[in-house]
Amino acid sequence: MMDDTTQREPSLLPHDDTRGSSMSQVSKRNLYYLGPQGSFTHQAAVAASRALAGLSNEIIPVTQTTIPQIMAHVRDGDGWGVIAWENNVEGYVVPNLDMMIDADDVVGFAHVGVDVAFDAFVPNGSLERGVVPHEATAHPHGLAQCQRFIAQRHLSLMPATSNAAACRDVRDGQVALGPSICGELYHLDTLGHDVQDYHGARTEFLVLARRDDAPDLIAKAKADGRTEFETIISFIPLSTGPGVLANLLDVLRDAGINMTSFISRPIKGHAGTYSFVAAVDAAPWQPHFRHVLTEVVEHGDWVKTLAVYPRRERPNPPVNEWMLPQGGVCFTAETIPPAWDGTPEAARELLW
Amino acid sequence: MMDDTTQREPSLLPHDDTRGSSMSQVSKRNLYYLGPQGSFTHQAAVAASRALAGLSNEIIPVTQTTIPQIMAHVRDGDGWGVIAWENNVEGYVVPNLDMMIDADDVVGFAHVGVDVAFDAFVPNGSLERGVVPHEATAHPHGLAQCQRFIAQRHLSLMPATSNAAACRDVRDGQVALGPSICGELYHLDTLGHDVQDYHGARTEFLVLARRDDAPDLIAKAKADGRTEFETIISFIPLSTGPGVLANLLDVLRDAGINMTSFISRPIKGHAGTYSFVAAVDAAPWQPHFRHVLTEVVEHGDWVKTLAVYPRRERPNPPVNEWMLPQGGVCFTAETIPPAWDGTPEAARELLW
Numbered sequence: 050m051m052d053d054t055t056q057r058e059p060s061l062l063p064h065d066d067t068r069g070s071s072m073s074q075v076s077k078r079n080l081y082y083l084g085p086q087g088s089f090t091h092q093a094a095v096a097a098s099r100a101l102a103g104l105s106n107e108i109i110p111v112t113q114t115t116i117p118q119i120m121a122h123v124r125d126g127d128g129w130g131v132i133a134w135e136n137n138v139e140g141y142v143v144p145n146l147d148m149m150i151d152a153d154d155v156v157g158f159a160h161v162g163v164d165v166a167f168d169a170f171v172p173n174g175s176l177e178r179g180v181v182p183h184e185a186t187a188h189p190h191g192l193a194q195c196q197r198f199i200a201q202r203h204l205s206l207m208p209a210t211s212n213a214a215a216c217r218d219v220r221d222g223q224v225a226l227g228p229s230i231c232g233e234l235y236h237l238d239t240l241g242h243d244v245q246d247y248h249g250a251r252t253e254f255l256v257l258a259r260r261d262d263a264p265d266l267i268a269k270a271k272a273d274g275r276t277e278f279e280t281i282i283s284f285i286p287l288s289t290g291p292g293v294l295a296n297l298l299d300v301l302r303d304a305g306i307n308m309t310s311f312i313s314r315p316i317k318g319h320a321g322t323y324s325f326v327a328a329v330d331a332a333p334w335q336p337h338f339r340h341v342l343t344e345v346v347e348h349g350d351w352v353k354t355l356a357v358y359p360r361r362e363r364p365n366p367p368v369n370e371w372m373l374p375q376g377g378v379c380f381t382a383e384t385i386p387p388a389w390d391g392t393p394e395a396a397r398e399l400l401w
Numbered sequence: 402m403m404d405d406t407t408q409r410e411p412s413l414l415p416h417d418d419t420r421g422s423s424m425s426q427v428s429k430r431n432l433y434y435l436g437p438q439g440s441f442t443h444q445a446a447v448a449a450s451r452a453l454a455g456l457s458n459e460i461i462p463v464t465q466t467t468i469p470q471i472m473a474h475v476r477d478g479d480g481w482g483v484i485a486w487e488n489n490v491e492g493y494v495v496p497n498l499d500m501m502i503d504a505d506d507v508v509g510f511a512h513v514g515v516d517v518a519f520d521a522f523v524p525n526g527s528l529e530r531g532v533v534p535h536e537a538t539a540h541p542h543g544l545a546q547c548q549r550f551i552a553q554r555h556l557s558l559m560p561a562t563s564n565a566a567a568c569r570d571v572r573d574g575q576v577a578l579g580p581s582i583c584g585e586l587y588h589l590d591t592l593g594h595d596v597q598d599y600h601g602a603r604t605e606f607l608v609l610a611r612r613d614d615a616p617d618l619i620a621k622a623k624a625d626g627r628t629e630f631e632t633i634i635s636f637i638p639l640s641t642g643p644g645v646l647a648n649l650l651d652v653l654r655d656a657g658i659n660m661t662s663f664i665s666r667p668i669k670g671h672a673g674t675y676s677f678v679a680a681v682d683a684a685p686w687q688p689h690f691r692h693v694l695t696e697v698v699e700h701g702d703w704v705k706t707l708a709v710y711p712r713r714e715r716p717n718p719p720v721n722e723w724m725l726p727q728g729g730v731c732f733t734a735e736t737i738p739p740a741w742d743g744t745p746e747a748a749r750e751l752l753w
Contacts, residue, residue: 319718364673372671398612401686
């Protein structure tokens with residue numbers, strides 16, 4: 050369960066697949082996502098409802114029009130939610146991150162990833178009727194992400210409010226560009242798979258539950274054989290100035306905890322104040338990480354766990370010279386020239 | 402010069418305002434920005450061309466269709482560029498940040514901010530002709546950001562590929578929503594100012610020059626009386642694992658250097674590898690910061706300065722309890738209960 054493989058051809062009715070789990074199950078569970086139907090988040094909801102099938106007999110993706118509506122449903126114990134968290138090209142989905150920092154009663158307990166891949170759709174039977182498309186329709190971002198396909202077919206552009214709306218409303222003579230889920234959802238014919246210019250973009254989503262339900266959900270993941278977890282944690286040092294962050298990270302280092310991502314954010318509505326969000330390879334109940342959290346709280350800082358979920362397989366390659374960006378300054382002990390800091394190259398790269 | 406005030410009613414022809422500077426000036430300078438004309442980035446380019454008027458007799462905003470085109474012009478010494486860097490709601494513009502990390506010969510030397518504010522435009526003379534608008538047109542993001550205005554006037558939605566295109570192509574019966582610059586640019590009548598739902602969104606832009614030209618530009622800013630600078634710096638530790646970031650930040654702390662923002666990014670194309678980008682209140686030529694950079698390089702890490710620009714006025718308030726997000730755990734030395742770490746509240750907020 051809770052794998053993060055992409056669901057290329059999702060079934061819109063999640064499997065009733067309990068995979069031999071002996072856990073007692075809630076019979077039905079709503080999973081709220083940001084619509085419209087046919088969005089990448091819908092695709093993530095379908096992927097999550099499959100991945101989490103061991104936790105409920107039936108997980109039903111339910112569309113919402115705003116993230117606060119999703120948060121309210123989850124907080125009220127009225128189901129789970131799924132929100133976009135991070136994209137490997139665009140970075141964190143910062144408004145959702147800010148909302149999770151400030152959410153009183155909502156926590157992430159699972160994780161799914163979806164490839165940002167576009168299929169090209171035409172109305173059902175359109176090709177058999179001999180219709181030749183002359184226009185591409187999608188959200189402007191979708192149009193921008195499929196420029197090569199559009200140019201090859203000499204299509205003109207028709208922007209839509211969303212990729213899903215473009216697919217839903219596609220007419221003869223148009224090609225709608227959207228997530229693969231739209232084909233099944235709107236009974237469209239698929240003209241092409243993966244027609245986006247850039248391959249490899251991926252969005253990671255968090256699955257949310259009421260905070261009080263999280264321990265039970267985590268226990269089920271453990272019972273299902275998951276032993277390693279990741280945690281997303283938020284800190285606010287109440288002091289400011291040089292060193293507050295260094296002092297905080299020293300505590301993590303001294304405990305041997307590996308961070309996999311880190312970001313600072315202004316506290317909502319208070320420019321010049323900062324919260325920090327870190328993803329770490331540890332679970333809060335592990336003694337070494339619990340010790341860190343205790344120490345940070347007793348130092349007077351504000352701390353909150355935003356999510357705990359089974360660890361994803363991630364590469365962890367060493368950084369080699371050929372991976373480094375262009376420019377910059379970098380020497381090994383063997384290659385460092387004498388008086389390197391007086392060279393024009395150092396001045397150029399460091400601007401000192 | 403180089404202030405970051407918003408240009409609400411920009412002149413499209415920048416002032417020839419040398420403010421008594423005795424610097425020798427290049428007579429003309431292209432300033433490349435991401436189009437279309439009438440985008441928020443165009444507005445930033447106009448603001449920058451005013452703020453930097455002391456550096457050139459004439460700064461001419463020139464539209465480009467991609468960021469790589471802008472970078473190429475700057476690298477070739479063919480003018481300056483302006484790119485979006487950070488938004489207070491959405492966070493860093495990560496693709497631009499990644500591009501700057503990897504740019505061999507481009508560096509930021511100035512900084513401008515633009516409010517994300519929408520004006521509502523109708524075709525010139527439309528109101529006098531008695532036309533009542535029934536439709537709102539903008540990029541879907543623009544439509545989403547002006548929902549209250551649209552609902553109050555019972556307008557239907559007509560998505561466009563960009564706000565600027567919506568303004569350029571606005572017809573009788575439509576209201577186009579876009580940056581204030583579009584009014585002058587497309588000779589439109591303004592139906593309302595600042596019609597966006599959320600006030601306070603702001604995007605910060607970097608102005609870019611060829612790296613070899615930066616020292617001269619910085620010297621001119623100093624000659625113009627600017628004494629305090631901020632630096633955006635990128636680090637890549639060649640080792641990985643617990644503590645690499647803490648060790649790096651210890652060096653900054655020990656030098657008394659204040660960081661104002663911090664983010665980790667995977668090295669482009671190498672999942673699981675990390676670069677770090679920090680904004681600090683110091684200039685690389687100041688001895689204490691130069692010492693830090695020297696120490697980090699001699700430790701074997703990769704270092705590059707991405708931008709140096711005159712310091713912005715920023716608030717730096719202490720964090721008070723009422724500023725803290727909902728939930729979480731936070732005690733002062735006076736309020737900390739005995740055995741707090743065994744309480745259900747601690748378990749709930751920290752998930753241990």
